[in-house]
Structure formats: C-alpha cells, structure tokens
Amino acid sequence: MNNEDAYTFLTAQKNKTITSLASSFIVLNNLEETEHDTVRRKFSTLREDRREYLKRADITTWNVIPFHTPLKHPRLSTGYQCSDEVMVIGSVSSSQSTSVFEEDFSKPTRKPLRELSTKGLRSRLSSLLTHLEKVAVQENVSSKELSCYLMMLCSQTESDFTTTKFCKEIIAKGSFGPVCNELTSDKAAFLMDSLEIGKKKYIDLRRLLLSDVQLPVDREHRVGIAVSYKKLLTHTVNRILTASANEIPSASNPKRIRISDGLDGSGSHRVYQQATHPNISTKSFILFGFKVISISDTDNKLIWKNPLPNSPFSIRPVAILALQENEDNIRYLMDTLINKESTEITVKGLELTSGFCEVEIQRSQLDGKMAKIISGVGGACCQFCTATFKQIHDPDIVKDGFPINRSITDLKVLFDEVNEEEFLSLSSDNRFNVTHRPISDLEIIPSSPLHAYLRCFGWFLHLISHLHAGVFKWSPTSKRVSDAKTFVTSLIKDNLNMIIDIPSTQGGTTTTGNVVRRCLIRKDDNDQDFLYWVLTVIPSEFKSHIIEIHTCLGAILRVYNSSRRVDTEELALVCSNIYQSILCAFPWANVSPTLHKLLAHAPEIISTFNDGHGLENLSEEGLEASNKYIRRYRDRLARKFSFEENLKDVFVRLISHSDPMLLMNRKFSIPRPPSSQGLRSSQDILVNTLIRDHEDHNDD
Numbered sequence: 132m133n134n135e136d137a138y139t140f141l142t143a144q145k146n147k148t149i150t151s152l153a154s155s156f157i158v159l160n161n162l163e164e165t166e167h168d169t170v171r172r173k174f175s176t177l178r179e180d181r182r183e184y185l186k187r188a189d190i191t192t193w194n195v196i197p198f199h200t201p202l203k204h205p206r207l208s209t210g211y212q213c214s215d216e217v218m219v220i221g222s223v224s225s226s227q228s229t230s231v232f233e234e235d236f237s238k239p240t241r242k243p244l245r246e247l248s249t250k251g252l253r254s255r256l257s258s259l260l261t262h263l264e265k266v267a268v269q270e271n272v273s274s275k276e277l278s279c280y281l282m283m284l285c286s287q288t289e290s291d292f293t294t295t296k297f298c299k300e301i302i303a304k305g306s307f308g309p310v311c312n313e314l315t316s317d318k319a320a321f322l323m324d325s326l327e328i329g330k331k332k333y334i335d336l337r338r339l340l341l342s343d344v345q346l347p348v349d350r351e352h353r354v355g356i357a358v359s360y361k362k363l364l365t366h367t368v369n370r371i372l373t374a375s376a377n378e379i380p381s382a383s384n385p386k387r388i389r390i391s392d393g394l395d396g397s398g399s400h401r402v403y404q405q406a407t408h409p410n411i412s413t414k415s416f417i418l419f420g421f422k423v424i425s426i427s428d429t430d431n432k433l434i435w436k437n438p439l440p441n442s443p444f445s446i447r448p449v450a451i452l453a454l455q456e457n458e459d460n461i462r463y464l465m466d467t468l469i470n471k472e473s474t475e476i477t478v479k480g481l482e483l484t485s486g487f488c489e490v491e492i493q494r495s496q497l498d499g500k501m502a503k504i505i506s507g508v509g510g511a512c513c514q515f516c517t518a519t520f521k522q523i524h525d526p527d528i529v530k531d532g533f534p535i536n537r538s539i540t541d542l543k544v545l546f547d548e549v550n551e552e553e554f555l556s557l558s559s560d561n562r563f564n565v566t567h568r569p570i571s572d573l574e575i576i577p578s579s580p581l582h583a584y585l586r587c588f589g590w591f592l593h594l595i596s597h598l599h600a601g602v603f604k605w606s607p608t609s610k611r612v613s614d615a616k617t618f619v620t621s622l623i624k625d626n627l628n629m630i631i632d633i634p635s636t637q638g639g640t641t642t643t644g645n646v647v648r649r650c651l652i653r654k655d656d657n658d659q660d661f662l663y664w665v666l667t668v669i670p671s672e673f674k675s676h677i678i679e680i681h682t683c684l685g686a687i688l689r690v691y692n693s694s695r696r697v698d699t700e701e702l703a704l705v706c707s708n709i710y711q712s713i714l715c716a717f718p719w720a721n722v723s724p725t726l727h728k729l730l731a732h733a734p735e736i737i738s739t740f741n742d743g744h745g746l747e748n749l750s751e752e753g754l755e756a757s758n759k760y761i762r763r764y765r766d767r768l769a770r771k772f773s774f775e776e777n778l779k780d781v782f783v784r785l786i787s788h789s790d791p792m793l794l795m796n797r798k799f800s801i802p803r804p805p806s807s808q809g810l811r812s813s814q815d816i817l818v819n820t821l822i823r824d825h826e827d828h829n830d831d
Contacts (some may be wrong), residue, residue, distance in 0.1 A: 139596065140446070141145070142274070144247075152519075156523055188366055190679050202361075202666070205280040207577075208617070209449070212217075219336050233651060241493055248791060248819065249383040258687055260471055278642060286739075289295060290374060295376075303728065305443045324610045328531050333628060343789070346750075348527055350557065354411055354452070354453050354774060354775070354778075355416075355417075355450060355451050355452030355453055355454070355778060356450065356451050356452075356775075356778045356779060356781075356782040357449060357450035357451075357452075357468050357812075358448075358449060358450075359472065360421075360449050360468070360469060360473060360476065360799065361472050361475065361481070363447055363449060364390070364421065364423075364447075364476065364481065364490070365481050365482070365483060367447050367791060368385070368388055368423065368426070368481065368483055368488070369483055369484055370427075370790060370791040371423060371426065371435060371791040372483070372484075373792075374791050374792050374794075374795045375434075375435050375795070383593055384428050384429060384485060384486070385426045385427070385428060385434065385435075385483065385485060385488050385513070386427060386428055386429045386431075386488055386489060387426070387427040387428075387431065387488065387489050387490075387491065388423065388425075388426050388427075388433075388481065388488055388490045388491070389423075389424045389425045389426075389427075389490075389491045389493070390421050390422065390423050390424060390490065390491070390492055390493070391421065391422055391440075391492075391493045391494075391495050391496055391748065391749050392419070392420065392421035392422075392449075392473070392492060392493075392494055392496060393419070393420070393421075393426055393494055393495060393496025393497045393501070393751055393754055394417060394418060394419040394420075394461070394464070394497070394501060394721070395414055395417070395418055395496070395497075395498060395501060395751065395754045395755060395757075395758065396415060396416070396417045396418075396454075396455065396456025396501070397415065397417075397418070397758035397761065397762075398414055398455075398456075399414065399417045399636075400413060400414050400415065400416060400761070400762055400765065401413070401762070401765060401766055402414055403548070403765075403771055403774070403777065411774065412453065412455075413774070415453070415454065415455045415456065415535050416452065416758075416761060417451070417452050417454050417456060417460065417464060418450070418451050418459070418754065418757060418758065418761065419448070419449045419450045419451075419452075419464065419468070419469060420446040420447055420448045420449055420496075420754055420757065421446070421447055421492075422437060422440060422445040422446055422447065422496075422753060423437060423445075423447075423791075424436070424437055424440060424493075424748045424749075425437065425748075437748065438794075439753075439794065440694075440747055440748040440750070440753070441747060441750050441752040441753050442753050442756070443753050443754075443756040443757040443759075443760055443789075444753075444788055444789055444793070444794055445753050445789060445794065446753045446754055446785075446789055447786070447789050448757070448765065448782060448785040448786060448789070449468070449469070450468050450469075451761070451778060451782055451785075452464060452792050453774075453778075453829075456500065456501065456504075456572075457504070458509075458567065461501070461504050461505065461653055462570050465505075465570050465572075466570075470571070470572040470573075473572065473573055474572050474573065476490050476492065476528070477491070477492050477573065477655065490717060492574050493573070493575055493576055493740065493749060494571060494574065494575045494576065495576040495577075495578055495740075495746075495749040495751070496749075496750075496751040496753075497576075497577055497579065497751060498577060498579055498582050498751060498755075499579060499586070499724070499725060501576070502514050502575060502577030502579065503573045504570065505570050505575055505577055506537070506539065506569055506570075506571070506577065507542055507565055507566060507567045507569040508537065508542075508563070508564055508565050508566065508572065509564075509566035509567070510559050510564035510565070510566050511537075511563070511564035511565075511702065512564075512724045512727065513533075513537075513724055513727055513728055513731070513732075514537060514577040514728075515533075515535045515536075515537055515577070515728060515731075515732045515736070516533045516534065516535060516536055516537060516731070517536055517563045517564075518533050518563075518727075518731075519560065523722055524714060524721070524722060524729070526711055526714045526715065529710050529711055529714060529731070530707065530711060532703075532707070532731070533727075533731040534735070535732060535735055535739070537651070538574060539569045539571055539572075539573070539574050539575060542565065542568070542569045542631065543569055545565075546568045546569075551568065555567070574660075576736070576740050576749060577728075578728075578736050578746050578749060579725070579751060580691055580692045580727075580746045580747070580749065580750040580751070580752070581644055581692070581750050581751055581752040581755060582725065582751070583688060583691060583692070583725055583728070583729050584644055584647045584651070584688055584692065585642060585644065585647055586650065586653055586723060586725035586726070587651075587684060587688060587723075587725060587726050587729060588642065588647040588650060589652075590634070590686065590723045590725070591681070592616065592619070592620075592631070593607045593612070593616070594677075594680075594717065595619055595665050595668070595669060595677070596612050596613075596615040596616035597612055597615070598615070598669040598670060598673050598677075599615040599618065599619060599668045599669055600612050600615035601670075602615075603719050604719050605719055605720050605721040609718065616632070618668070619665070619668060620632055620633075622664055622665060622667075622668065623650075623661060624706045626659070626664050627649075627660070627664070629646055629649060629650070629661075629663065630646075631646065631650075644752060648818055649661065651681070651684065651685040651688060652684070652685055652689060652814070653681070653812045653813075653814045653815075654811060654812055654815065655686060655811045656811065656812045656813060657811075658769060662677075662678070662681050665677065665681075666678070676712070676716040676717070679709070679712060680709065680713065681814075682813050682814045682817060683705060683708075683709040683817065684709065685814050686705070686814050686817040686818045686821065687702070687705065687706060687709075687729060687730070687733060687821075688729070689818050690702060690745055690818060690822065691733050691737070691745060691746060692745060692746065692747055692750065693744075693745035693747055693822075694744060694745050694747040694748060695744065695745050695822045695823075695825035696743055696744055696822060696823045697734075697737050697738075697743055697744065697745055697821060697822060697823065698820070698821055698822065698823050699735075699737055699738045699743060700734075701820060701821055702734045702737070702821050703734035703735075705817070705821065706729070706730045706731070706733055706734060707730075709730065710722075710730040710731065717748055743823075757785065760784070760785065760788070761781055761785070764780065764781045764784045764785070765777060765781050768784060769781050769783075769784075
C-alpha cells in the first residue's frame with residue numbers, strides 16, 4: 132500500500148460517503164474478493180444513520196486554512212513544517228513568516244472529488260498527498276495506521292460509534308503493528324486542520340479514543356507558579372508554633388494537624404498579552420490553597436485554632452495557573468502537582484522541628500462546579516447522595532431522608548472493576564450520573580457553606596419573583612418572571628440601598644456573601660428589612676409560607692456557617708419539616724441542588740465531617756476572597772513586562788500576606804452568641820434552639 136492509496140481513503144473520509152468508504156478500505160487493505168461483501172455489509176449499516184446528514188452536507192473539496200485564519204484551539208499551537216512550506220495551526224504572531232499551499236484545490240470548474248476515479252484523485256491531490264506522506268514518515272507511523280485513526284476521527288464527528296467500534300476492532304487485530312500510544316502535537320494539529328474539527332469535538336474525541344490513542348494536550352500553554360505542598364505546609368506549621376510558643380507552652384509538642392484545602396477558578400482578569408507568551412490567555416486563573424484549621428497535642432487537646440478561618444489571609448497558596456476551570460485543566464493540576472503530595476502527607480505525616488506529626492486533610496474548599504469536576508459526578512443533582520431530580524421532589528422520599536452514600540473511594544473502585552468506556556455509555560440513571568473518573572485521590576466534602584448562602588438566596592428570590600408575577604410554573608427565564616425579579620430588586624435597592632443580582636465589573640454579580648447575609652438574617656421582627664419589603668409584593672395567601680421559609684432557611688444557614696456546637700437532631704427535624712413544607716406549599720417550584728444539599732444533608736455533614744460543629748472552618752469563603760487579591764496584585768503590585776515575573780510577584784504577595792506571623796498581628800474579634808434576653812426575632816429564637824454551646828462558646 133502506498134501513500135496515494137492512503138490519501139484515497141482519506142479523501143473518502145472527507146466526502147463522508149459510505150460506498151467510497153468501503154471501496155477505499157478494500158483497496159487499502161488488499162482484501163480478497165471473498166471478504167469484499169463482509170466489509171460492504173459493515174459499512175452499509177451506517178447508511179441510514181448518515182442519510183439525513185448527506186442531504187445537508189456537500190463537502191466536495193479540500194480547503195487549506197490560510198495563515199491569517201488560524202485554527203482557534205488553545206492547546207495546539209504547533210504546526211507541521213517542511214523545507215519550503217508551512218501549514219499554520221494555532222495562534223501566530225504578525226512577525227512570523229508564513230506561506231500557504233500555492234496549488235488551488237477548489238476551482239469551481241473542476242468535478243467534485245467524489246466523482247473522480249482513483250487516478251484522478253492521485254493527480255488532483257498529489258501535492259497534499261506529499262505532505263501526508265511526510266507526516267507519516269516523520270511520526271514513524273504507517274499510512275494504513277494513520278488512515279485508520281483518521282477514520283475514527285471522522286466517524287466521531289457524526290457521533291458514529293458503529294464505525295468507531297469497527298476501527299477499534301481493526302486496530303486490536305494488530306495488522307499494522309502495535310497501537311500508537313501517543314499522537315504528537317504535529318500529527319494532531321494536522322488531523323484537526325484537515326478534518327476541520329473544532330475545540331469541543333477535539334476534546335470529545337480525546338476522551339473517546341483514550342483507550343487506543345492519546346491525543347496530546349500542549350503542556351507549554353499551562354503556565355503558572357507552584358510550590359511543594361509538603362514543604363509549604365511544614366514551613367507554615369513551624370511558623371505557627373513559633374508565633375504561639377510564648378502563649379501556649381504545649382505548642383512544642385504537636386501531634387495532630389487539621390487542614391482544609393481546595394481550589395477555585397476565577398475569570399474576568401485583566402489581559403496582559405506579554406510577548407513572552409502571546410498565545411496564553413490571562414483572563415482566567417485557578418488557585419489551589421490550604422488553611423491550617425487547628426493543631427492538637429498528644430492528648431488530642433486543642434493547642435492552636437485558626438482565629439480567622441474564613442479570611443483570605445489564612446489561605447496559603449500552593450499553585451496559581453493561567454487556566455480555565457474545566458475538567459482537563461483541573462485533572463492536569465491535580466495529577467501533576469497535588470494528588471501525590473497530598474496523599475503522601477496524609478499517609479506519612481509531617482516531620483517538624485519539634486518532631487513527627489499526623490495530618491488530616493479535608494478537601495472542602497470547593498464550589499458546586501468544582502465539586503462536580505473533582506468528584507466525577509457532573510450529571511448528578513447531589514454529590515452526597517444518588518437521588519435523582521424526581522426523587523428530591525417526592526414528599527414521601529423526603530420524609531424518609533437521604534443518607535450520604537457517595538464517596539471518592541467507592542467511585543474509584545467502581546472504575547477499576549468495570550470497563551470505563553462501556554460504563555460511561557450507559558444511561559445517566561444506570562451509571563448514577565457519573566461522568567468521568569474522580570480526579571481527587573482524597574475524599575472531598577462538597578459542603579460549600581458560602582455558596583449555600585448564595586444559591587439558597589437565589590432560589591428564594593426566584594420564588595418571590597414567581598409569586599409576584601403570578602406564574603405558578605417554575606420558569607426563572609420567562610419574561611414575566613424576569614420583569615418581576617427586576618421590580619423586586621429595584622424595590623430593595625430603593626428602600627435598603629442594596630444592589631442585588633447585577634453583573635459586577637470584577638466578574639460574577641453584586642450578590643455577595645455580605646449582601647445575602649443582610650437579606651436572610653433577621654435580627655428584629657419589627658424591622659423594615661428585606662423580608663418586610665418582600666411581603667409587600669406577594670399575594671396575601673402566600674405570606675405565612677414565605678415567613679416560615681425565610682425564618683427557617685436563615686436560621687439553618689446561620690448555624691451551618693457558624694463555629695458553634697450544633698444540636699444535629701433538632702437541626703434534622705427543622706430541615707425535614709421546612710423541606711416538606713416547601714414541597715406542599717409550592718409543588719410547582721423546583722428545589723435547587725444546593726437547597727437539597729442543605730436541607731437533606733446538613734445535619735449529617737456537620738456530625739460526620741466536623742465533630743458536630745458548624746462548618747465555618749471548612750468554608751471556601753477565604754479561597755473565594757483571594758481572587759480579588761490576585762486581581763489587585765496583578766494590576767498594582769506586579770511587573771508587567773513578563774508573564775512569569777507577573778505571576779511570581781503575585782505569588783510572593785499571597786505567600787507574604789498569609790504568613791502566620793502576620794496573621795497573629797492582625798486585629799480580629801470573636802463574635803459572641805446572643806443572650807436569651809437579646810433575642811428579638813423568631814429567627815434568633817430558632818437559632819438558639821439549634822445550638823448546644825451556650826456556656827462554653829469561647830472554649831470551642
């Protein structure tokens with residue numbers, strides 16, 4: 132088989148005709164006549180599936196991408212080069228010398244390629260065929276092997292799994308040697324250009340073909356700053372012990388360290404396109420960091436506790452990378468920088484100046500999107516349980532409760548025992564909404580206390596908007612509901628001077644944690660606060676239900692985000708009652724995943740993961756707040772002439788402002804619980820019944 136025959140097969144792929152596919156495959160593989168009918172039958176099974184597509188598609192020529200319209204894919208900036216011609220793939224600076232193929236392959240006077248004979252195809256495409264041959268020789272791969280991979284790529288563009296499976300069977304036979312373990316960037320770029328595969332399809336292909344061929348991800352475009360997790364944690368604990376040695380004599384004998392880590396993505400950063408990295412976007416960053424929660428001695432007695440667990444000044448940065456928040460980038464970050472060291476720290480502990488110390492890592496600083504990516508259950512309603520969307524709206528099931536029955540360990544065992552490709556091809560219900568193998572090696576706690584405030588308030592605001600608009604079908608995007616929401620937010624702005632749900636110039640919206648707390652926390656039933664004005668715009672028959680939901684939801688969130696010792700049995704009763712009340716009073720309303728997570732799992736989360744205390748020390752609020760410092764430092768306190776130097780300056784600033792010595796010198800106050808005489812709202816009274824530490828609050 133020569134390269135011209137290989138390109139005949141390639142052309143058939145481009146034309147996407149079943150007959151030419153089968154004929155070309157027979158020619159390329161020198162099949163006997165007895166095998167011709169078998170091959171044609173296999174290909175003919177695809178005819179009906181592609182008939183509708185063939186009616187719309189009329190791809191008759193090969194078009195070379197000119198150098199001024201590069202393929203927009205951030206992962207592949209390399210190009211196939213030969214002695215006198217360049218095929219440009221990816222971003223290219225204006226100063227770069229380029230040229231394109233001089234031969235015109237798409238003259239309108241010519242016959243379509245599908246109407247040409249094999250000889251005509253060879254003559255028409257001889258120049259491009261030469262380039263295909265050079266790629267095959269350069270990559271040490273046969274034309275037959277390359278054509279088979281091309282067939283897999285083309286079949287995927289039509290979601291044609293039958294052809295893909297057929298190709299994999301051919302590859303498995305090993306008729307042309309061992310399967311290539313990895314395609315280089317040059318080869319992948321050539322295929323993407325020739326087949327006109329976009330970014331999304333390329334990512335889907337890479338996942339589909341993972342078992343047979345590894346399509347590359349360009350590591351050069353993953354730029355950032357990182358330090359050793361273990362070394363930074365050791366340094367941080369030693370600094371804490373040094374800072375607290377005079378106040379706590381037993382601080383020299385720590386035996387157990389408890390930390391919380393996590394990662395968060397942020398966008399809308401300033402764009403500085405330095406000449407050193409012209410192809411890297413600086414609009415999005417991912418930050419991984421940790422905070423030390425507490426240190427205990429040999430008797431498990433608390434000798435140090437973080438006084439500001441929700442402050443960005445407590446977050447110690449491990450890595451900052453200029454990446455968007457998606458599965459591929461998160462997997463790269465975790466596999467390359469985090470998983471190995473975090474597992475080693477958990478298993479072996481730390482060697483401090485005062486001796487050996489055990490470490491407990493709680494991976495809890497995750498928002499909802501990050502928790503889905505890390506856990507591998509991107510299609511699930513909840514990362515704690517396997518309940519479906521229908522089940523979380525069933526009053527009978529809600530009454531029985533939702534136990535926590537998901538874990539990273541179980542999912543990893545599941546993926547080790549089953550065929551991953553076959554498992555992920557099942558329906559979402561049969562695979563429990565699992566979308567990919569878990570990324571984290573440690574168990575995660577997707578409690579998200581801060582985002583529980585934000586998302587539950589968003590749900591409550593949508594409910595008010597539906598009631599004001601008189602729309603009793605859950606449709607937050609409808610015009611009537613949208614207009615009602617605008618009216619409600621304008622009313623709050625005019626009377627309380629709070630700007631709600633307006634896009635912010637720094638990314639996100641103006642609905643911040645502090646704004647939500649002002650809206651959901653009620654200190655006096657006689658105040659003209661958020662609830663007072665909301666009740667003026669809804670029908671009177673719903674007012675009692677809204678008061679009950681606001682009171683209970685605010686109280687649950689206050690306890691959930693506190694550091695207080697919680698009466699979990701009483702909290703479970705309150706959560707179950709308000710959950711059932713919502714379903715009974717508003718059967719047309721959808722319960723959001725975050726609201727379900729709070730009402731169905733808050734008591735078990737508190738008792739299981741935080742020793743019966745509120746989740747203030749596990750909150751992701753400090754990590755979220757660190758994003759504004761990244762923006763500020765990049766803009767005001769970092770060099771702009773080099774991308775590396777810019778990130779180094781930002782990283783040094785984050786390391787400095789989170790130093791434990793500086794933390795000890797910052798002014799902070801410990802909030803005191805309200806006394807029973809100072810309870811002026813029904814919400815305060817409910818909060819008081821949900822906590823147990825009225826006497827020993829200052830000792831926790």
